[in-house]
Structures are given as structure tokens and as C-alpha cells.
Amino acid sequence: MTIEAELTVQTDDVRTSVGSSHDAALLEFGCDYNPEQWPREVWAEDMRLMREAGVNLVAINIFGWASIQPKESEFDFEALDAIIELLHQNHIGVNLGTGTSSPPPWLSTKHPEILPVVDDGTTRWPGGRQAWCPSSPVFRRYAFALTEAVAIRYGQHPAVKLWHVSNELGCHNAYCFCDVSAGAFRRWLIARYATLDSLNTAWGTAFWSQRYSDWSEILPPRLTLSTSNPTQQLDFDRFSSDELLSYYIGEAEILRRHSSAPVTTNFMVTAHITSQDYWQWAPHVDIVANDHYLDHRLASPLHELSFAADATRGLALGSPWILMEQSVGAVNWQPRNLAKVPGEMMRNSLTHVARGADGVCFFQWRASIQGSEKFHSAMLPHAGEGSEKFSEVLELGAALQALKEIRGSRVVSQVALVFSWEAWWATDLDSRPSEDVRYIDQVHRVYTALWELGVTVDVVQPGADLSAYALVVVPCLYLVTDRQAQVIEDYASSGGHVVVTFFSGIVDEDDRVRLGGYPGAFRELLGVSSEEFQPLAGDESRALSSGARGHVWTEVTSLRGAETVASYESGSLAGRPAVTRNSFGEGVGWYLGTQLDAEGLTQFLATVVAEAGVHAIAPTRGEDVEVVIRRSDDNDYVFVINHGDAEAELPAQGFELLHSSAVDGALTVPPGEVRVVRTAHSPNYDTVS
Numbered sequence: 001m002t003i004e005a006e007l008t009v010q011t012d013d014v015r016t017s018v019g020s021s022h023d024a025a026l027l028e029f030g031c032d033y034n035p036e037q038w039p040r041e042v043w044a045e046d047m048r049l050m051r052e053a054g055v056n057l058v059a060i061n062i063f064g065w066a067s068i069q070p071k072e073s074e075f076d077f078e079a080l081d082a083i084i085e086l087l088h089q090n091h092i093g094v095n096l097g098t099g100t101s102s103p104p105p106w107l108s109t110k111h112p113e114i115l116p117v118v119d120d121g122t123t124r125w126p127g128g129r130q131a132w133c134p135s136s137p138v139f140r141r142y143a144f145a146l147t148e149a150v151a152i153r154y155g156q157h158p159a160v161k162l163w164h165v166s167n168e169l170g171c172h173n174a175y176c177f178c179d180v181s182a183g184a185f186r187r188w189l190i191a192r193y194a195t196l197d198s199l200n201t202a203w204g205t206a207f208w209s210q211r212y213s214d215w216s217e218i219l220p221p222r223l224t225l226s227t228s229n230p231t232q233q234l235d236f237d238r239f240s241s242d243e244l245l246s247y248y249i250g251e252a253e254i255l256r257r258h259s260s261a262p263v264t265t266n267f268m269v270t271a272h273i274t275s276q277d278y279w280q281w282a283p284h285v286d287i288v289a290n291d292h293y294l295d296h297r298l299a300s301p302l303h304e305l306s307f308a309a310d311a312t313r314g315l316a317l318g319s320p321w322i323l324m325e326q327s328v329g330a331v332n333w334q335p336r337n338l339a340k341v342p343g344e345m346m347r348n349s350l351t352h353v354a355r356g357a358d359g360v361c362f363f364q365w366r367a368s369i370q371g372s373e374k375f376h377s378a379m380l381p382h383a384g385e386g387s388e389k390f391s392e393v394l395e396l397g398a399a400l401q402a403l404k405e406i407r408g409s410r411v412v413s414q415v416a417l418v419f420s421w422e423a424w425w426a427t428d429l430d431s432r433p434s435e436d437v438r439y440i441d442q443v444h445r446v447y448t449a450l451w452e453l454g455v456t457v458d459v460v461q462p463g464a465d466l467s468a469y470a471l472v473v474v475p476c477l478y479l480v481t482d483r484q485a486q487v488i489e490d491y492a493s494s495g496g497h498v499v500v501t502f503f504s505g506i507v508d509e510d511d512r513v514r515l516g517g518y519p520g521a522f523r524e525l526l527g528v529s530s531e532e533f534q535p536l537a538g539d540e541s542r543a544l545s546s547g548a549r550g551h552v553w554t555e556v557t558s559l560r561g562a563e564t565v566a567s568y569e570s571g572s573l574a575g576r577p578a579v580t581r582n583s584f585g586e587g588v589g590w591y592l593g594t595q596l597d598a599e600g601l602t603q604f605l606a607t608v609v610a611e612a613g614v615h616a617i618a619p620t621r622g623e624d625v626e627v628v629i630r631r632s633d634d635n636d637y638v639f640v641i642n643h644g645d646a647e648a649e650l651p652a653q654g655f656e657l658l659h660s661s662a663v664d665g666a667l668t669v670p671p672g673e674v675r676v677v678r679t680a681h682s683p684n685y686d687t688v689s
């Protein structure tokens with residue numbers, strides 16, 4: 001198996017993968033597997049088909065609690081022993097779940113106090129999954145005892161290649177508003193602020209008679225009649241993320257006492273889950289792992305997939321990561337669960353690989369016949385092994401084998417996008433100037449424009465070292481600390497090019513407005529000052545002198561050293577700057593004071609990219625072709641993913657890995673297909689994240 005010794009060594013700011021001790025290091029190919037849902041005769045067939053597909057990493061015991069501890073006083077590991085042995089005999093690595101993600105009915109019946117309470121004070125009951133309060137000491141006692149029992153029993157088992165703590169921590173139970181959580185929140189606040197005075201200052205409780213005179217008066221932000229205190233909400237977001245992280249660390253510490261296998265949990269870097277600040281989590285996992293599902297509720301699911309993959313690589317500080325879950329076809333939890341067309345699953349998978357994944361896994365191996373996920377797609381669908389879907393799974397297995405030499409290589413990028421879960425929480429609080437400004441939309445807009453220009457982006461944490469990048473984009477960084485803003489300013493003054501979009505730099509970490517003109521923290525860098533936001537109504541828009549249109553947002557901006565790149569041509573701001581450029585030290589600060597239409601944004605960024613000396617890997621604009629380079633010591637691997645209906649042709653020289661063929665001068669990629677060319681290092685890209 002390949003993940004053996006795939007320990008990740010963490011230093012202060014570098015997470016590096018220590019290579020596998022195995023002869024043939026393969027990419028991971030795997031799935032969640034729920035054998036407890038099936039009679040044992042099915043297990044043998046599962047092994048045969050997993051081997052046929054080349055599956056080498058299987059996550060089990062994810063929802064195992066009720067099976068392995070059917071009563072408080074009774075452990076029954078017989079079935080889990082058997083399935084681990086079976087996988088081992090079949091040379092399939094085990095990604096062993098601690099089994100704690102969903103408490104069994106006996107536990108919530110005996111201890112109903114572990115059940116979560118939502119913001120209106122009502123309890124959420126068992127009958128689904130993850131019905132537990134993250135702060136419950138009772139839940140932790142039972143869950144940690146189970147973790148210890150599993151760790152002791154299997155910690156030295158040679159089949160166990162990876163530990164999978166719980167499952168998607170916070171997917172359903174990120175926030176609990178019960179009295180136990182209130183106590184934990186108060187303790188967290190005492191640790192953060194030490195004195196009530198500093199809490200009162202941070203929360204701005206002079207407003208609306210909210211001043212606290214005793215810690216016991218402080219509650220989680222339960223449902224109020226009016227809008228709630230924003231800093232209280234923001235701190236509750238921080239607390240809630242920290243609370244589940246402390247839970248994760250609790251399980252991880254137990255596992256590490258009994259096993260040397262790497263420990264991880266599956267993150268949810270995706271547009272619809274905002275609750276965990278994974279910048280805080282990432283240093284605590286040995287291998288970064290993400291779950292990603294195409295979200296057809298979004299304007300552009302495909303670009304979101306690429307963004308999520310880049311963000312996951314960012315969490316891994318550029319090291320390879322694992323796609324722990326995705327779907328072969330439809331999911332079951334969107335309003336309309338769209339199937340994937342032939343080839344789409346391959347393209348999705350190889351997009352993740354192109355963007356740094358060294359493993360591709362699915363939920364789940366065999367489609368369930370009962371339960372709320374029975375219409376969720378799986379590697380082995382209800383139709384069985386003769387299905388077209390299973391053939392696609394076999395093709396993917398073969399493709400991953402053909403790509404094995406890319407393992408450990410790193411993605412090449414010259415552009416950083418500063419991304420922040422805290423800014424996400426704060427931007428989307430109540431009482432903002434326009435509900436049309438949603439953080440993740442603003443991030444996706446900028447990202448999509450760069451994607452269309454063929455520019456690969458590294459997603460970085462605010463405060464990260466930016467010196468390796470030719471360009472840094474800062475979309476909607478509404479909340480930013482002084483230090484984080486300083487890093488961006490210093491980068492520009494020493495020669496960097498920075499793009500900041502509207503509603504950035506507005507508040508500090510307490511959601512306190514920065515005085516003296518917007519965009520507060522970035523005023524000097526951008527050489528502008530705005531005195532009023534003027535969001536637009538509904539589908540209103542403004543003509544700009546550049547020919548683009550501004551939507552959603554305008555503001556009353558004055559130049560303070562910057563030059564106007566585009567001004568408003570209509571509306572009450574006609575003649576005032578909408579887009580500006582400021583020479584700052586050795587570098588440049590660009591400001592987008594309105595939301596440009598997609599075409600206008602791409603054109604604007606094309607100018608910026610050119611001036612910053614960023615090389616598009618291929619001029620892919622408008623062609624639906626995604627091109628990303630992974631680099632090893634010896635080679636570049638150029639991934640070309642053709643999402644469009646037309647053939648794509650690119651200059652290339654080298655060897656195409658998926659079809660084992662030489663490429664001499666030109667690479668042709670048929671519609672819907674993927675090619676990966678091993679080639680010499682390109683002199684154009686000297687930045688590898």
C-alpha cells in the first residue's frame with residue numbers, strides 16, 4: 001500500500017510529505033465502504049471488484065458506533081476484525097474511522113443532554129446523524145472511550161494506513177446553543193479577553209444597552225427579536241470552530257498514543273459549509289483531506305470545484321492532499337440531484353489531481369438500498385458491475401495508475417488569492433450594506449476570471465508570506481487585522497502587484513470600523529479614500545468609461561494619489577473613479593470599487609496579469625479548457641482538461657501519460673477528455689507553491 005509512512009512533517013510554516021516506503025507508489029484510489037449494510041457474501045464480491053478497479057484505500061467504520069458497541073457494556077469487534085482482515089488479504093489499505101461520528105440510540109436515550117440545541121432553543125433529535133453537542137463532556141467521554149478501544153485494537157494492525165477521525169466534523173452540528181455550550185463559550189471568552197471590560201470593548205456593548213456586568217450574563221447568540229450583536233456572533237463562530245477542533249485534537253491524541261499511522265479528518269472546503277476555520281485546523285492533521293461535491297445550486301459549479309481544490313492545496317501549504325469524498329454521479333441532498341454525463345467524473349477527478357491531490361476517493365463503494373442516501377450514486381451502482389458507471393470507475397482506476405509518477409509533485413502558480421474564513425463570517429453578518437454582497441461569491445468571481453485567463457491561483461491565508469508571487473488578489477477582505485494588512489502593503493511596497501476589491505479592509509478583528517475613509521486598512525496602498533457606500537438596487541447597473549458595467553456596489557471615492565482606470569459614466573457618481581491604479585513603493589495597488597460584469601472583470605484582470613508579468617499557462621479564455629502544471633524535481637506535468645464541446649489544441653512537447661504516446665509539437669485534446677503531458681520544466685514558471 002502506498003500511504004505507508006506517508007507522514008506529514010510539520011514545521012512552522014511548511015508541511016512536507018515524507019515519501020512512501022513502497023516500491024510502486026501509487027496515487028490513492030478509494031472510497032467509503034459500509035459493509036455493515038450488507039450480508040457477508042457480498043463482501044467477497046466487493047473485494048473482487050475493488051481489486052479489479054485498483055482500489056487501494058478504503059474508509060470503514062465511519063458510522064460504526066452502533067455496530068461495534070451495541071450496548072454501553074458490550075463491544076463487538078468481530079465483524080470489523082473480519083472486514084479489516086479481508087481488506088488486508090486483498091492488499092487494500094484501511095482508512096480506519098474511529099466510528100464516533102454518530103452516537104448510537106442507547107447513548108442519546110441514556111444521556112439526552114448530549115443532543116444539540118439550535119438558536120431558537122429547540123432540541124435536534126436522533127434519527128438522522130451527528131446529533132451531538134460539540135461541547136458535551138458526556139459525549140466526549142463516550143466518544144473518546146470508543147476511540148481508545150478502536151486505537152488499542154487496531155493501532156498496530158498492518159492494514160491500517162490512515163486514521164479517519166469522526167466524519168466531516170461540523171457538517172450538521174457546527175453550532176450548539178445549549179446551556180453546556182453557553183458555559184464553554186464563556187470559558188473561551190475568558191481565555192480570549194481575560195476581563196469583562198475588554199470583552200465589552202471588543203463587542204461594542206455600549207450600543208443598545210448590552211453592557212455585561214458578569215460573565216454569567218453572556219449567552220451564545222440565541223435567536224433575538226432584532227439583529228444581534230455582530231461581534232458576539234463572530235466570536236461564537238470562532239468558538240464553534242475551535243470547539244470542534246479541540247474535539248478532533250482529543251481523538252487524534254488518543255490515536256497517536258496507540259499508533260504511528262497518520263491521522264486526518266475530512267474537511268469540507270466547499271461553498272455551502274462555512275463553519276470551520278480550516279486555517280486553524282490544517283496544522284493538526286498529518287495529511288490534508290477534503291470532501292467535495294459539485295454544487296448545482298451555484299452559478300458555476302466547475303469553477304467552484306477548482307477553487308476548492310486550490311484552497312485545499314493552500315491548507316496543505318502546497319503539499320499533496322487527498323480528495324476523501326466526491327460522487328461518481330448524483331448526490332441525494334440538493335433540490336435536484338443532477339447526474340454526471342459520461343466523462344464528467346473523470347474530468348472532476350483529474351481536476352483535483354491537477355490541483356494537487358495525490359488521492360481520489362468517493363462516497364461510497366456500493367450504493368445503499370436503504371436509508372436516506374439510497375439514491376446517492378456510488379462506484380458500484382444499483383445496476384451492478386455491468387453498468388456504464390462501473391466501467392467509468394475502472395477507467396479512472398487505470399488513469400490513476402498511469403499517473404503514478406506525478407505523486408509528490410507540486411502545483412506551479414504565480415498568483416496568490418488571500419482567502420479567510422473569518423472574513424467570510426464577518427462579511428455575511430446581518431446589517432451589511434447590501435445582501436447582494438456575499439463573501440464567497442466575490443471570491444468566486446475573481447477566481448473564475450483568472451481561471452478563464454488560464455492563470456493558476458494559490459489560495460493563501462491572510463498574513464501568509466507573499467514574496468514568491470507576481471500578483472496577489474484580495475477579494476472582499478472585509479475583516480483584516482493590522483498585521484495581515486501590513487503584510488499585503490509590505491508586499492506591494494517591495495515590488496508586488498495587488499488587486500483589492502470593494503468591501504475590503506473595512507473592519508478590524510472585532511468588527512470595528514476603521515476610521516478615516518474606506519477601504520480602511522488598504523487606503524494607503526490603494527491611494528484612494530471613499531466616504532460612502534452606495535450599493536445598487538436589484539438589477540441596477542452603471543456604465544463605466546472602460547465599456548464595462550458596474551453592478552451591486554458603488555462608492556463615493558476620491559483619489560489620494562491613485563489614477564483613475566475607469567470612471568462612472570452614469571448615475572449620481574458620474575465622473576468619479578470606479579477602478580483605480582496606484583503606484584506604491586516599488587509596486588502597484590489596483591482597486592475595484594464596483595462589481596464588474598464577468599467580461600469586464602476578465603478584461604481588467606488580463607491587463608493586471610500582463611503588467612505583473614504573470615504567464616497564462618495557455619491562452620484558454622472562452623475555450624472551457626483548464627490547464628494546470630504540477631512540477632517534480634525532474635519534470636513538469638501539464639494537465640489539460642477539456643470541458644468544452646470543441647477540440648482543443650495546445651503547443652506541447654513530451655510524453656502523454658494517459659495514452660502512452662509521444663507528443664511532438666502539438667497536443668490535441670478531444671472534447672470532454674483529459675491529457676497529461678510529461679515535459680521539461682518550463683522556464684516561464686519559476687514559482688512552485
Ligand code: GAL
Nearest residue numbers: 167168171293331332363376
Ligand atoms: C458527506 C458525508 C458522507 C455522505 C456524503 C453524501 O457529507 O461525509 O457520509 O453522506 O456526504 O454526499
